Amino acid sequence: MLDRLLHALVSSKNEAADDLLLQALRLGIEGEQRTALDALLKRGTSYGLRQVVGMYEGLPEALQAQILANLGRFHRVLAECGRGEEAKMRLSAMKLIAIGRQGKLAYVLTENLHNSDESFSKAGC
Numbered sequence: 400m401l402d403r404l405l406h407a408l409v410s411s412k413n414e415a416a417d418d419l420l421l422q423a424l425r426l427g428i429e430g431e432q433r434t435a436l437d438a439l440l441k442r443g444t445s446y447g448l449r450q451v452v453g454m455y456e457g458l459p460e461a462l463q464a465q466i467l468a469n470l471g472r473f474h475r476v477l478a479e480c481g482r483g484e485e486a487k488m489r490l491s492a493m494k495l496i497a498i499g500r501q502g503k504l505a506y507v508l509t510e511n512l513h514n515s516d517e518s519f520s521k522a523g524c
Contacts, residue, residue, distance in 0.1 A: 405434065409441045417447035424451070429459050436462055440469055448476040453488045455495060470499040481507035486518070493522045 408416040420442070423435035439447045452473065455466060466473070473495070480492035481504070493511060496504045511523030 405438055409438050414444070414446055417442065417444055417450070421447065421450050421454075424454060424458070429461065432459070432462055433465070436465060440472060443472060445476055445479070448473055449480055449488065452476060452480050452491050452495060453485075455491050466495070467499050470495065470501060474501070474504065477501065477504055478507055482510065486516075489519060490522050493519075 408420060417439065420435045420439050424432050424439070427435060436451070439451055451466065455463060458466070470477075477492045477496055480488040481496065483489055483492075489511075493508055495501075496507055508523045511519045514520050514523070
C-alpha cells in the first residue's frame with residue numbers, strides 16, 4: 400500500500416504532494432526521510448528541490464551524501480536560490496555549490512562576492 404501511495408505522490412501534479420513529502424523529510428526517521436527524499440528527487444519540482452536545499456544542513460549525513468550524489472538535478476534550483484532574497488536558502492545553495500564542486504555554477508558564487516552583505520560575500524569566497 401505504501402508503494403502505491405508513493406507512486407501516486409510522485410506522479411501527482413499537485414504541489415501539495417511536495418508539501419507532504421517535505422513534511423516526511425522533516426519529521427520522519429531516517430528510513431522514512433530517505434524514501435521521502437527519493438520521491439522528491441523523482442518529482443523534480445522546483446518547489447520541492449528548493450525546500451530540500453533549505454533543509455540540507457539539518458538532514459542526517461547519509462541524506463546529505465545522497466543529495467550531493469544527485470546534485471545535477473539541483474542545478475537550476477541552486478542557481479535560483481543562490482541569487483534569491485531568502486538568506487538561509489542563499490547560503491545553503493552556495494555551500495552546496497562549493498562542497499559539491501559544481502564548476503558550472505561558480506558564477507553564482509562570484510556574483511555573491513560583490514554583495515554588500517558580508518555574510519553572502521564571505522560565503523561566496
